[in-house]
Amino acid sequence: MKLNCDLGESYGAWRMGQDDQVMPLIDMANVACGFHAGDPSVMQKTVALAAKHGVEIGAHPSYHDLAGFGRRSISHSPEEIQALILYQLGALEGLCRAQGLTLSYVKPHGALNNDMMRDMSTLEAVMAAVRSYRQDLPLMLPVTVKHKQHRKLADYVGLPILLEAFADRAYDDEGQLVSRRLPGAVHxxxxxxxxxxxxxxxxxxVYSSSGNWLTLPADSLCVHGDNEAALSGIRAIRKALTAD
Amino acid sequence: MKLNCDLGESYGAWRMGQDDQVMPLIDMANVACGFHAGDPSVMQKTVALAAKHGVEIGAHPSYHDLAGFGRRSISHSPEEIQALILYQLGALEGLCRAQGLTLSYVKPHGALNNDMMRDMSTLEAVMAAVRSYRQDLPLMLPVTVKHKQHRKLADYVGLPILLEAFADRAYDDEGQLVSRRLPGAVHxxxxxxxxxxxxxxxxxxVYSSSGNWLTLPADSLCVHGDNEAALSGIRAIRKALTAD
Amino acid sequence: MKLNCDLGESYGAWRMGQDDQVMPLIDMANVACGFHAGDPSVMQKTVALAAKHGVEIGAHPSYHDLAGFGRRSISHSPEEIQALILYQLGALEGLCRAQGLTLSYVKPHGALNNDMMRDMSTLEAVMAAVRSYRQDLPLMLPVTVKHKQHRKLADYVGLPILLEAFADRAYDDEGQLVSRRLPGAVHxxxxxxxxxxxxxxxxxxVYSSSGNWLTLPADSLCVHGDNEAALSGIRAIRKALTAD
Amino acid sequence: MKLNCDLGESYGAWRMGQDDQVMPLIDMANVACGFHAGDPSVMQKTVALAAKHGVEIGAHPSYHDLAGFGRRSISHSPEEIQALILYQLGALEGLCRAQGLTLSYVKPHGALNNDMMRDMSTLEAVMAAVRSYRQDLPLMLPVTVKHKQHRKLADYVGLPILLEAFADRAYDDEGQLVSRRLPGAVHxxxxxxxxxxxxxxxxxxVYSSSGNWLTLPADSLCVHGDNEAALSGIRAIRKALTAD
Known part of the structure; x- marks a missing residue:
């Protein structure tokens, strides 16, 4: 069970996260590609830091929305979604390539991720984009009760997928994360x-917040490293997972 | 003698240029990469149009300055220049890759081009960036009386170069273009x-504007296609070059 | 019946519209405020041009979305909507003020306009913003069959309003413009x-597209001046309106 | 002797500074206007916070350069400088106005400030912009040995000025701040x-770093509040200034 984390979210003079401390603790770094966070120099340093710690580099593409940190849905045609994903995958790969590295996977960010999980045509556009970029580049998406359906679509497109789960979030009976606006959403x-x-x-x-068992086969756990408590949390998860 | 032209300079709702009409007339398309012009969708269409007409695709990276169309110098460290070039090369390649295409060369745009011709450390940063991206990807730069020196630097870096000249601009005795602010700068x-x-x-x-012969061995001519007269100009150049 | 038109939609090197030719034909100029189009220099020139022709200057605020020309809805809290409107009203007024001018009205642009007509809380936020800026500054909004309701809300807020109609668009039975995606939407x-x-x-x-009469009391007609036919159209409307 | 501080430098999801703690300690807040930092919502909150503590609100306009935090010089014509300043003054005033407040002064930020102090035509453009906005709105500029010359120019333009000094920076014999790249630049x-x-x-x-007395009549001291030590520094300055 690999641990993935969003990184490289600084921009210009603005710092976000504590990448230096998180990177040694994780397996997969979701690197912002400049559309919601991460300028080219930040991306360059993030890629170098990942390489130093042997962490896999994933592209973390987003709608183009610095002011909203990619958290706001913006209407696009499927062709536009493909273009903005290809642009960002390539951009991050450009910085990887100069260091002899390559992308290991793609995980859409924020509102783009939400939209593709809610709207099948958006998911198809995302899959088509990643597939046209590289046929063996996995798309990471949240595991829900529809995971078999998602895998079928990916098989049809000819794309490998990775399923991610969250250790710190409550799940509803659909296998969706309980909205942060509701009580008990975050453990x-x-x-x-x-x-x-x-x-x-x-x-x-896991058991859903209403107590029903959900079979959700995850390949990776998404963790956060924003503060000292979060870092301790990652260490505790790591320790528990490697025990016996 | 190949003809190159700046293309893909539209952005969102704003149209610039008449790419449909220029593309069939040229050999090499310098495609804007989103930092001075060209959003991902524009880039996608420009790449497809180039492929349709068998035109080589060159990356046209710039300082990040949409409001100034990349024509204003912005101070950067060499590392920052490398990062912004790698980002843009990769981004365009991402869109090429989805169509089974690849970059044929790199031609810096506007102020970045001017700065690298004026400042050796900027030129070194540009060359280092392109070299680290792909060792056989040529950098296109304007031919001046210093072309041997530029070639030596490129050989040292291990990078192929292409030299470009302008048919419609007067040259001074240094082999630099006469400033547009001076009379007679543009034929x-x-x-x-x-x-x-x-x-x-x-x-x-060519002969300089003061009548001295300049040996300037160019691989490509830069042409413009902004209006009907410009299109006729390209056709006339093409006809003259292919005659006997 | 005054004629209003969207103007000042160029940005940096990109030209849009033919403001020089439209301005003499209209009464009210909806001036882009930098969020979907119009940089400060473009705004400065547009304001000067309006003043030269005695045309009223209206702010045309938008969601912040240059790439999408303000045509895409972006989710905001009411407070955020107020802030972005106040920012844009002030910005345009700053340029007016230097020329001894002031804003005459406010007309939200694109998706922001659509959203306020669809969602009452957005309309309230827009009204609250304009009211807090200046109590006698009218908000222009499209006239629909709900115009009495809109006027009541404006009265309640303490804000004057102006109702606009379109000469070239078909209306449905709600007094909404027929979607451009449907046949017959644009005359x-x-x-x-x-x-x-x-x-x-x-x-x-007017009569709706299904033949029912719609009482829609408009203060202003929105016209377009994108091409020669459009300019002729404005002249023809002007001539017909001033006849007898 | 009033204390001024740069505030409102957050942007979207990125936090910068600790405005809540600094605001009670200062007299004048230099509020970022969206071009190098500060989105409309951040500006709105900063203005409200200043009002709550009875702090004067100054506009802190900048070149348009979020990625570079306004620290990089960007070439502009005098007309363009005037337009971008008017835009930003107005934008901040728009947010002030909704709260019944108004601007108290203008202090250019970063590279724009440096450029106006180095280049007289830029300073003239800045002065012309502020003067055309409001004739009694003071421009704050760093005090140097040329302060009489600056005041003469301001008198000629018809603009009040405020001179600011730095408590934590060494001065050279010209009354310029010693470059941060040199040892001893920052106390x-x-x-x-x-x-x-x-x-x-x-x-x-003060005495210059080479030991010569500099007569530099300052109206305000620029302070910083980035961390706990900086906050203590402000308190210590305040205490010393109010002693006897």
Whole structure:
């Protein structure tokens, strides 16, 4: 069970995250590609830092929305979505290439990720874009109860996929994350977070917030490293996952 | 003697140029990469149009300055210049790749081009960026009386170069273009333009505006296609170059 | 019946519209404020041109989306909408002020306009913003069958409003413009356009595309000046409106 | 002797500074206007915070360069400089106006400030812009040995000025700040910073780094509040200035 984290989210004079401390703790870095965060210099440093720690580099493409950090849905045609993804994959690969590296996977960011999980034509556009870029480049998407359907679509497109889960978020009965606006959406207890991580890793699923078992076969856990507590959380998850 | 032209300079709702009409007349398309012009969708269409007409695709990277169309110098460290070039080469390649195409060369745009011709450390940063991206990807730069020095630097870096000349611009004794602010900087006579193109192609140089011969061995001529007269100019140059 | 037109939509090196030719033909100029089009220099020139022709200057604020020309809805809180409108009103007023001018009205652009007509909380946020800027600054909004409701809300807020209609667009039974994606949405016949303008001016309404009479009391007609035909159209409307 | 500080430098999801803690300690807030930092919502909150603490609101206009935080010089014509300043003054005033507030002064940011102090035509353009906006709106500029010359120009233009000094920076014999790239440019000792503040306030000048007395009559001291030490520094300066 690999750990992935969003990184490279600084921009110009603005710092975000503590990449230096998170990178040694994770397996996969979702690197911002300049459309919601990450200017070329930030991307260059993030790629170098990932390489130093042997961390896989994933593209983290977004709608073009610096002011909104890619969290706001912006209407696009499928062709436009393909173009903006190809642009960002290439841009990050350009910086990788100069360091003898290559992309390992693609994980859409924020509103683009939400939109593709809600709207099948957006998901098809995303898949078509990644497939046309490189046929063996996996698309990472959240695991839900529709994961078999998503895998079928990916097989049809001819694209490998990776399914990610969240250790610190409650799931509803559809296998969707409970909205942050609702109480109990984010686990506060360190133990609960570790338990959920272990449940995904060892049992292939979790209980929903209403108590129903969800079979959700995840390839990777998304973690956050924004503060000291978050870093401790990652270490605790790592320790629990590698135990016995 | 190949003809190159700046293309793909539209952005969102704003149209610039008449790419459909220029593309069939040229050999090499310098495609804007989103930093001074060209959004991902424009780039996608420009790449497809180039492919349709068998035109080589060159990256046309710029300082990040949409409001100034990349014509204003912006101070950068060499590392920043490398990062912004790699970003843009990759971005355009991302769109090429989805269509089974690849970049044929790199020609810096506007102020970045001017700065690299004026400042050796900028030129070194540009060359280092292109070299680290792909060792056989040529950098196109204006031919001046310093062309041997430029070639030596490129050989040292291990980078192929292409030298470009202008048919419609007067040259000073340094082999630099006469500033547009000075009278006589831009040739108005169609005959003069064709003659200068032929002089570059057949005699390997031109006379400066003060009447001195300049040996300037060019690989490509930069042409413009902004209006009907410009299109006729390209056709006239093409005809003259292919005659006997 | 005043004629209003969107102007000042160039940006940097990109030209849009033919403001020099349109300005003498209209009464009210909706001036882009930098968020979907119009950089500060373009705004400065547009304001000067309006003043030269005695044309009222209206702010044309938008979501911040240059790449999408403000035509794409972007989710905002009411506070954010107020902030972005105040920013743009002030910015345009700054340029007016230096020329001894002031804003005459506000007309939201594109997706922001659509959203406020579809969502009452957005309309309230827009009204609150304009009201807090200046209590006698009118908000221009499209006239629909809900115009009485809109006027009540404006009265409640304490804001004057102006209602605008379109001469070249078909109306549905709600008094909404027929979507451009549907056939017959845009009148092609010059006569039909003039007739509709006259109908709004003299009869206070139009027939919907399904043949029902719509009482739509408009203060201003929105016209376009993108090409020669459009300019002729404005002249024809002007002539018909001033006849007898 | 008033204390001024750059504030409102967050942007979207990126936080910068600790405005809540700095605002109660200062007299004048230099508020970013969206071109190098500060989106409309950030500006709105900053203005409200200043009002809450009775702090004067100054516009802090910049070249349009988010990626470079306004620290990079960008070539502009005098007309363009006037337009971008008017735009930003107005934008901030728009947000002030909704809260019944108004601008108290203007202090150009970063590279624009440097450029106006180095190039007289830029300073003239800045002065012309502020003067055309409001004739009693003071321009704040760094005090140097040329302060009489600057005041003469301002008198000629008909513009009030405010001169600012720095407590934590060494001055050279021209009354310019010693470049940050040189050793000793920034005072590290808290005592030295307080002493320099007192020297400006009580003696009307400071000794240059080479030991020569500089008469530099400052109206305001620029302070920084980036971290806890900086906040303590402001408190120490305030205490020393109000002592006897």
């Amino acid at each position: 506060q207890s360190a133990d609960k977070i570790v338990d959920q991580a272990v449940s995904f890793a060892k049992k292939g699923g | 108005q006579s169609a005959d003069k333009i064709v003659d200068q193109a032929v002089s570059f192609a057949k005699k390997g140089g | 092609q016949s010059a006569d039909k356009i003039v007739d509709q303008a006259v109908s709004f001016a003299k009869k206070g309404g | 590290q000792s808290a005592d030295k910073i307080v002493d320099q503040a007192v020297s400006f306030a009580k003696k009307g000048g």
